[in-house]
Amino acid sequence: MTHKILIIGGGTGGLAMALFLEKAGIPCEIYEQAPEFSNVGASYAVHPNGVHVVEQLGLSEQLSEVSHSLDNYIFKNKDGDTVYDIKDQFPDSPFLDGLIYVSRYDLIDILYQEIKRREIKINYSKKLKDLRQDDESVTAYFEDGTKATGSLLIGADGTHSKTRELIFPYEYLRYNGKWAVFGMAEEGTLGAAEQFMQQDDLISYFKDDFNFTISKHHPSRKERLSWVFIQNQERKVPKKYFDEKPADVFKDELAAKFSDFKEPIGELIRRSSTFFPTQVFSAGNLPKFSFKRVALIGDALQTTDPYSGMGATLSLEDGLYLAMMLRDHSDYKDAFYYYEFDRKETVRGIHNEAAEMENLSDEEIDQFLKKMSGEALESSYLNPPKINWEDRQ
Template sequence: MSHSKKIAVIGAGLGGAAMGILLQKAGFDVEVYEQAPAFSRLGAGIHIGPNIMKIFREMGLEHDLEEMGCHSEEWISRNGNTGEVQAQAKLTGYGAAYLTIHRGDMHARQIEALQQDKLHFDKRLSQVEQDEYGVTLTFADGTVTQADIVIGADGINSKIRETILGVEAPLYSGWVAHRAIISGEKLKQLKAKFDLDDCVKWWYEDRHIMAYSTTKERDEYYFVTGVPHPAWDFQGKSFVPCDKAELFETFKDFHPSILAMIEASDDVTKWPLNNRNPLPVWSNGRLVLLGDACHPMKPHMAQGAGMAIEDAAMLTRCLLEEGLENYEQAFSLYEQNRKERASQVQKVSNANTFLKEQEDPSWVYGFDVYAQPLHAEETA
């Protein structure tokens, strides 16, 4: 299939990279623009549920990721004080693996899969203008390019969202996430004292800590917290360093294995969890949004990046269904077939109730974006 019209994807994060790969595999002419000068292996892990692995299968990356990540067979929820199991869910039987992996390792493989001559770093978008003929994109370095449609995969502070809906700062959720990696000799010593679950969430009153292996060899262990925290000025930074003393105080009543994890951890960082109210529209004219640009959520279900990747798969389907000439119909079809699903996950994730008690998670993991019939609203 050959498509002569040009698509621009703004943002080469997990959702933007997925969008670029899927569109390029479908035969579209796609340029991907990323504001960062380069990507590095930041200390963060990520879950890839079966619902997302099926999309990586479509990208041709499923096997590569299976060779990199930890194959988690069970999600365990434990009482943060006693360690007692309060809920557990099998992660197998959904037609694809459930992986926990280092975010940087997965992202690096996605970036490699993009057409390298169509990937542009250090491109901070400064101005967007659209008319009946196309979209003009101006970047901070003075370069200008044109596209027929533009996909905003540029996160919670999306310039494309701002163009569609106006300037509005994201909302601080009142929560922070602490992130840290445990590796090397410290991890060996920790494992000698405690049995570490491959995928576990520790719950305690108004806070939690999630921990999991990020490699197939299980030689790296990651944890991320969810903690209420008064608002303060991050001075525009995505995260700040955090003293371990703060974590010890935050989790002082937790199970001894949690305190040992904190002690064994490498550098700890603290991230504000920002949010937005549901958007009234996901597109305008030749502009359309996906992922955190249109439905950011707290990471408490480990499905935030997954929803962006599902968005990318559905948007590709809709563009193939309607054709680039009918982009507005494609965008409408995309929103109609994604909004309910993304909003449901956003609501549950923000409420932080998923698998706190025993429940069936198949509505999340059993979802197959390629098996969903495309539903269009009937017009009078």
């Protein structure tokens, strides 16, 4: 069967999938709601599996030029004492072997430049509104009144996926019991918090019902320190709390939570140049990864919990794997079946394990981490087997 694949959403998942489809000789076009490619979002971890996906696109050099390689992952308490040290506990674990932190903008830019170089078409200002499918094709309808028809449609449109809403109308997005703030800070502007520029590890601080994670995300840029704050809160905080509160007031309130911390996290928050608070939503476990001619990847498929730090990695892997299945199975139903069958355990495992990390005290975190013996760490969600594009089914 000859495909023309419509990809809804030009985030990491959609761009990676388009690049792998092009490698497989399968025509596709991307439809993105934004009017242009722009610098939005803060930073995230990309696990070795995600880095491996980018390498297979021939883009590893570009990635290492704009990302920060993490030496270790350390958990600390409010006194600055190390509660847990992954390298110390699991010196041979592949988990740290290739773990990086990078800004969302830089990772997307690398993929986007490659999309342009390979002349894959991105249609901007195309916000999916509706879709119809029959035995032969699927048609996407956009808010600007235009439409596009293809053989298959891939929903890579993120957490608030319209594609998911259209194919699984009963799987509504739920408040996930937490809110988060993403921040970035510039070297040379941080006062006492400049000390965080001296460390190359990923560091998480846990206390009662919140945690704070810090890392560098770029080797040389002035704004190259990132952090994410996650607050567990059962009753949802209204959206206006995030939209209407002046950033300086919000920063002061957040910084006050760290008043009894030995390390100057409050000062880091106050002096941050990027400050991006948000409610966290989740779609839970969907019954299926696809419906007829439409499949989902990345956050559209499984909105990842910020605790897992796996959103970018999963979206890259989903894009690669689904393109690989479409390359190897001329029957799209088989391709969708194997995509779901082979990915289900990893995708759901990540979701469920991240949920376990909520509301853990220092002692419980210690137990949680110890539960993963060296061997278990290798087989757990932190280290599923890498996916190789050259493997064939």
